[in-house]
Amino acid sequence: MMKNREYQQIDPQALATPTPTPPPRPLPEHKPKRARRKWEVFPGKNRFYCNGRIIVARQSGVLPLTLGLILLTSGLFFVFDCPFLVKHLTSCIPAIGGVLFVFVVISLFQTSFTDPGILPRATPEEAADIEKQIDNPTGSSSSYRPPPRTKEVIINQQVVKLKYCFTCKIFRPPRTSHCSLCDNCVERFDHHCPWVGNCVGKRNYRFFYTFVVSLSFLTAFIFGCVTTHLALRSQGGNGLVFALQSSPASALELVVCFFSVWSILGLSGFHTYLVAANLTTNEDIKGSWSGKSGNEDVGNPYSYNSMIKNCCSVLCGPMPPSLIDRRGFVPSDDSVQTSPVEIELPAAKNDINMCTHGTKGLLETASRSPLLTSSCPQAKPQAAPAFLEPLPETTAGRQSTNTPHKHHSHHRSKGKQASHHTHKTSNSSPRPHHSHSSRRKDSKNRDPKFSSLR
């Protein structure tokens, strides 16, 4: 009993001793990190504004020039020509001009700032699964790029080849093309337009079409009004020179409109043809469906064979959502691990024996699981725990398949990042749209930029 009392006396002390020593702080790695949005780790060459709401291509091209010309010409028109025309003709003129001007500017901004239909790059698991499905008879030791992988699909009784994109690590869906200027695969890729500083694809083609058509109306309208203005001024024996001298702004507008109206009218006519035939500029240039290779009856498998239905589907069809989720948050490693932990813990405890052997598989899966719910592999290497360091040995097979890609891919740093080599990616920029490694490629990109000037 004495002993019991002693134990009883000791027990509260034994219980009390832990409390004066505070438990060690939680692991210092779990500092609250600012949750990053997906646009901050976007792998393509794009720039984002307004916290991801606005997306533009990296090179804004001549968008400032386009906007400046439109604002200048329209401004001069409203200030110098409209008062005269309202006095002598009708006040509808500035009203019509105003409506057209608003349409032009809004559709220009929407074309430039909308995601054209960018496809997010494959997650590492996806890429690995696709690699497994492809036969690679040349083996992984070759140093040259393997022949382009293609997959054939029959669409509307026609054979369509789907190409594999080495940068995005996916088989491109039909009508998708990889834009080298933006370094993205874009759905229903039409062309990269330097005038709007963005790609034109599935999601913003209707805005682009509206822009071109309304701009051609606006240019023609201003041209007509200025001509009328000068004609009215030069009446009464005054002569054209007098008219030009009394309204020099009109002369400038005339020059600008004269030189641009032909090309813009031509462009809107060309795109009206494309819309009616349900073609893209890319397909038209390449002659994909014109049967130039001598195939018999090669028609456009996407056309509905009715001009009206084609127009309706291209311009008035449902608006697909953006697939890149710019403003979503990049899932951190902690959040990825906590959710499975809650469910898997009971099973994991029982299987300790099973999991102790097969460390190689363990490391592979350990590397994969933080990446499972992330669509951006580049976010992961920074947050990868230290025990992934030996990983490069296990992914040696994957690395060698990537080396041929280096020659093709424009961004070697990105090629490395995609194979999640943590020690290498620590040096490369986590801000892909400012990556300096790609700057030397810009000079090479200028040529395709001008060739895409249509």
Next chain:
Amino acid sequence: MAETHSLQDLRQAAVASKVFVQRDYTSGTICKFQTKFPAELESRIDKQQFEETMQTLNNLYAEAEKLGGRSYLEGCLACLTAYTIFLCMETHYEKVLKKIAKYIQEQNEKIFAPLGLLLTDPIERGLRVVSFPTSKHHAGRSVPWLDCH
């Protein structure tokens, strides 16, 4: 510390591989997934159930992309307002996507979670591929999650 590391390894090792189901492009560029039952899932889930789920998903996406009176009306109205209504209004496609998300959640709760699987929304993978993570180590016990792309 060694213990916590091994526990983490175990949790992560529970997810060993993923089974991916790709898109079906035979009908063109519309969003449709292959309904062919992948061999790796044979022991995990009933074939009928899988095909039913995929077919329902395909039907929902077809509804989102359908060219009909409603979509034309929406498109024309948008065109007349210089597409500014897209800033204020939710499009038909987005509404159907919400329906799809709800359907997937229901399927997870009723069917997949009891089997130890989880279906994620395809929109998170760019509407490109449906993946079903499977675990080789803990057959039937741990919870790999199905990424449905």
